[in-house]
Amino acid sequence: MTTVDDLKRRVAELLAAYPPESTPRQDFLDARFDAGLAWIHFPEGLGGLNAPRSLQSVVDKELAAAGAPDNDKRRIGIGLGMAAPTILAFGTPEQHQRFLRPLWTEREVWCQLFSEPGAGSDLAALGTRAVRDGDDWVVTGQKVWTSGAHKSQWAILVTRTDPDVPKHRGMTYFLCDMTAPGVEVRPLRQITGEAEFNEVFLSEVRIPDAHRLGAVGEGWKVAQTTLMNERVAIGGTEFPRDGGMVGVVTEVWRERPELRTSELHDRLLKLWVEGESLRLVSSRLRQQLAAGAPGPEGSAVKVAFSELNQAASGLEIELLGDEGLRYDDWTMRRPDGVNFLGREAGYRYLRAKGNSIEGGTSEVLRNIIAERVLGLPSEPRIDKDVAWKDLPR
Amino acid sequence: MSDLLYSEVEEDLRASVRDLFKDRAEPAALIARTETAEPYDLKLWRTLAADLGAAGLAVPEALGGHGASAREVAVVMEELGRSVAPVPYLGSAVLATSALLATDTAQAEMTERLGKLAAGTLIGALAVPLSTAPGAEFPSTVTAAADGTLSGQVRSVVDASVAELLVVPAVGPDGPGLYTVDTASAGVTVTEAVSLDLTRRIADVTLENVAAKRVADSSTAASALDTALVTAAGLLASEQLGIAEWALTETVRYLKERYQFGRQVGSFQSLKHRLANLYTDLVNARATARYAADCLASGDDIAIAVAVAQARNSPIAVHAAEEAIQLHGGIGMTWEHPAHLYLKRAKSDEIALGTPGRHRAALAPLIDLPA
Numbered sequence: 001m002t003t004v005d006d007l008k009r010r011v012a013e014l015l016a017a018y019p020p021e022s023t024p025r026q027d028f029l030d031a032r033f034d035a036g037l038a039w040i041h042f043p044e045g046l047g048g049l050n051a052p053r054s055l056q057s058v059v060d061k062e063l064a065a066a067g068a069p070d071n072d073k074r075r076i077g078i079g080l081g082m083a084a085p086t087i088l089a090f091g092t093p094e095q096h097q098r099f100l101r102p103l104w105t106e107r108e109v110w111c112q113l114f115s116e117p118g119a120g121s122d123l124a125a126l127g128t129r130a131v132r133d134g135d136d137w138v139v140t141g142q143k144v145w146t147s148g149a150h151k152s153q154w155a156i157l158v159t160r161t162d163p164d165v166p167k168h169r170g171m172t173y174f175l176c177d178m179t180a181p182g183v184e185v186r187p188l189r190q191i192t193g194e195a196e197f198n199e200v201f202l203s204e205v206r207i208p209d210a211h212r213l214g215a216v217g218e219g220w221k222v223a224q225t226t227l228m229n230e231r232v233a234i235g236g237t238e239f240p241r242d243g244g245m246v247g248v249v250t251e252v253w254r255e256r257p258e259l260r261t262s263e264l265h266d267r268l269l270k271l272w273v274e275g276e277s278l279r280l281v282s283s284r285l286r287q288q289l290a291a292g293a294p295g296p297e298g299s300a301v302k303v304a305f306s307e308l309n310q311a312a313s314g315l316e317i318e319l320l321g322d323e324g325l326r327y328d329d330w331t332m333r334r335p336d337g338v339n340f341l342g343r344e345a346g347y348r349y350l351r352a353k354g355n356s357i358e359g360g361t362s363e364v365l366r367n368i369i370a371e372r373v374l375g376l377p378s379e380p381r382i383d384k385d386v387a388w389k390d391l392p393r
Numbered sequence: 394m395s396d397l398l399y400s401e402v403e404e405d406l407r408a409s410v411r412d413l414f415k416d417r418a419e420p421a422a423l424i425a426r427t428e429t430a431e432p433y434d435l436k437l438w439r440t441l442a443a444d445l446g447a448a449g450l451a452v453p454e455a456l457g458g459h460g461a462s463a464r465e466v467a468v469v470m471e472e473l474g475r476s477v478a479p480v481p482y483l484g485s486a487v488l489a490t491s492a493l494l495a496t497d498t499a500q501a502e503m504t505e506r507l508g509k510l511a512a513g514t515l516i517g518a519l520a521v522p523l524s525t526a527p528g529a530e531f532p533s534t535v536t537a538a539a540d541g542t543l544s545g546q547v548r549s550v551v552d553a554s555v556a557e558l559l560v561v562p563a564v565g566p567d568g569p570g571l572y573t574v575d576t577a578s579a580g581v582t583v584t585e586a587v588s589l590d591l592t593r594r595i596a597d598v599t600l601e602n603v604a605a606k607r608v609a610d611s612s613t614a615a616s617a618l619d620t621a622l623v624t625a626a627g628l629l630a631s632e633q634l635g636i637a638e639w640a641l642t643e644t645v646r647y648l649k650e651r652y653q654f655g656r657q658v659g660s661f662q663s664l665k666h667r668l669a670n671l672y673t674d675l676v677n678a679r680a681t682a683r684y685a686a687d688c689l690a691s692g693d694d695i696a697i698a699v700a701v702a703q704a705r706n707s708p709i710a711v712h713a714a715e716e717a718i719q720l721h722g723g724i725g726m727t728w729e730h731p732a733h734l735y736l737k738r739a740k741s742d743e744i745a746l747g748t749p750g751r752h753r754a755a756l757a758p759l760i761d762l763p764a
Contacts, residue, residue: 242760254761257763262764265757265764266753268762269704269753269754269756269762270704270753272762273704273705273756274705277680277705280397280677280683280684281676281677281679283395283680284397284398284679284680284683287396287398288398300669300672300676303669303673304673304676363666365669366665366666366670367665369669369672370665370666370668370669370672373672374645374668374669375645375649376649376665376668377656377657377660378660
């Protein structure tokens with residue numbers, strides 16, 4: 001059993017061997033991974049120590065205090081939050097060795113090839129085809145809403161390998177080399193004017209069978225692990241009181257007394273209360289998790305979070321009045337990462353519209369709450385026993 | 394960091410209180426009782442207060458209580474919200490008891506009084522209108538004469554019609570004071586009003602030259618009164634959570650049972666989404682109520698925690714009760730179905746101890762958001 005002292009000793013040893021001030025960043029990240037201090041709940045030899053995840057903060061704090069470099073969680077968020085846990089759960093020992101170290105040390109950036117133009121909320125309807133050809137699979141299709149595809153070396157990819165069985169059964173999961181011939185990435189411009197996301201066209205891309213994750217036909221099960229980790233990541237974010245989108249508006253309120261009206265005041269206070277309430281919900285959620293009894297509240301947090309962001313960013317524009325009529329810049333650009341609070345009020349307002357769509361629409365999440373938490377009858381599944389190829393589309 | 398979960402002890406307490414209300418406060422009996430001469434169930438009160446010890450939870454052991462805290466009282470309040478049991482818990486165990494606990498408890502007779510309140514053998518009430526918000530101006534409708542007798546009127550006092558002891562804020566020649574009055578004393582008239590809330594009544598109290606004992610003078614009266622109001626407002630958020638929880642649970646249950654158009658009503662997506670929204674509200678109500686209870690117990694961040702919990706939970710409870718009525722359809726509109734008891738409680742609670750708007754206004758200076 002790893003103890004706090006144990007971890008502190010290991011951190012001290014790492015820092016002694018690789019002093020942050022004189023060690024190149026990449027070397028330090030490599031050394032940290034090899035010392036098992038990358039993600040301590042991972043197995044030994046794969047950047048971890050088989051230690052309780054709750055102790056990770058001990059390592060992070062010690063290293064931060066020593067001024068050690070860290071990987072950029074925003075740049076490699078999809079790799080860390082979605083690809084890594086799935087590779088760990090379903091990967092072969094060879095895949096573990098090949099992929100996890102460069103993923104964590106930021107040598108390789110990952111993206112996610114899940115959604116398609118014809119498969120959004122109904123992800124299991126996806127139609128990107130993978131056909132076996134010797135030791136390879138040949139993949140053809142179109143993916144969409146891929147953030148960071150233009151900067152990624154690898155992707156987690158779900159494909160259709162058997163169109164003759166019902167949709168959930170005929171899928172297979174792959175690790176796809178984004179530099180392979182046949183992968184074409186095009187920016188997908190959003191209502192904000194910029195392109196955070198991409199469309200990815202796959203034309204006869206060859207993927208070796210060694211890069212299949214999980215069994216043939218088990219792709220849905222593997223994808224569920226990825227999506228579960230995505231929801232944990234969304235619901236578990238910690239934010240301070242008076243922070244987030246509400247914090248942006250309160251700052252304007254404090255700095256610009258000339259903009260205040262009594263009607264906006266009460267609405268702002270309402271949103272502040274909702275933000276504080278959501279902070280407490282999310283804090284309670286983490287306490288439940290730490291106590292070993294994770295609650296089903298994550299979906300509710302996500303729904304509430306997107307509504308709050310939308311309401312607060314809308315209020316900011318109203319508060320700004322005349323300035324709210326202007327937008328900073330419609331020029332098509334490629335932002336570095338996702339930042340809901342970035343740029344100016346108009347951007348925040350428009351970007352927040354995506355919050356209730358990305359990572360599960362609020363409507364689908366409400367179905368999930370109603371069915372899985374409240375036990376209400378499921379929506380009729382008319383496509384359950386129909387071969388994928390026979391589904392209306 | 395505040396503990397927002399329930400401890401095992403708290404869960405045990407909840408189980409006992411819930412069992413008691415399940416046995417002794419079932420909906421049909423509650424509805425029948427509302428139109429009798431005894432709208433309060435004082436036998437149930439004695440079991441709750443004395444046998445389960447719920448009235449003395451936050452009273453120190455040295456004063457005859459159980460030495461627990463607001464966290465445990467909050468659990469009882471949740472169950473009260475869930476059952477709308479007709480007992481004078483808010484008036485006696487919360488308002489009157491908190492007010493006296495905030496005075497000098499070493500003074501004569503106080504140990505005995507608090508001991509009896511804690512044991513549930515004495516029922517108290519705090520003589521302020523139930524709508525009084527924390528931070529309100531000290532009430533001046535009752536005056537104390539030079540001889541210490543009280544005269545005046547206080548409207549809408551919660552649980553006063555069954556109270557034996559009134560804690561009365563009054564203004565005398567030396568300024569504000571808190572006084573205790575036995576309701577049996579000459580010159581006390583308590584007239585029960587026709588209350589919107591059928592299971593928790595308000596009454597108008599008239600005092601005419603009534604003998605009283607001053608328990609807090611001008612140096613402490615206002616702060617003792619405010620402590621009582623803040624404590625009660627914070628705990629009321631837990632009752633509101635209980636109301637919302639009842640409304641959601643019952644509505645989900647009914648919509649699974651009820652068939653129309655050849656299918657379970659709960660299978661219609663528009664209704665499922667409304668229930669999912671109630672669930673989201675409930676998750677929020679629980680977090681703010683637990684935080685307020687924990688802050689009242691620890692003494693940290695009380696003002697913000699209570700204002701947030703009240704501003705958030707009041708409308709949630711009202712909305713949940715309103716949705717329960719609508720989603721039950723016709724049956725929800727009948728006198729026979731208990732949903733109306735919860736709507737009446739929720740709407741009264743929204744006004745009680747400060748409306749959501751007042752709590753938001755109180756919050757503004759605390760969080761540096763001036764008008």
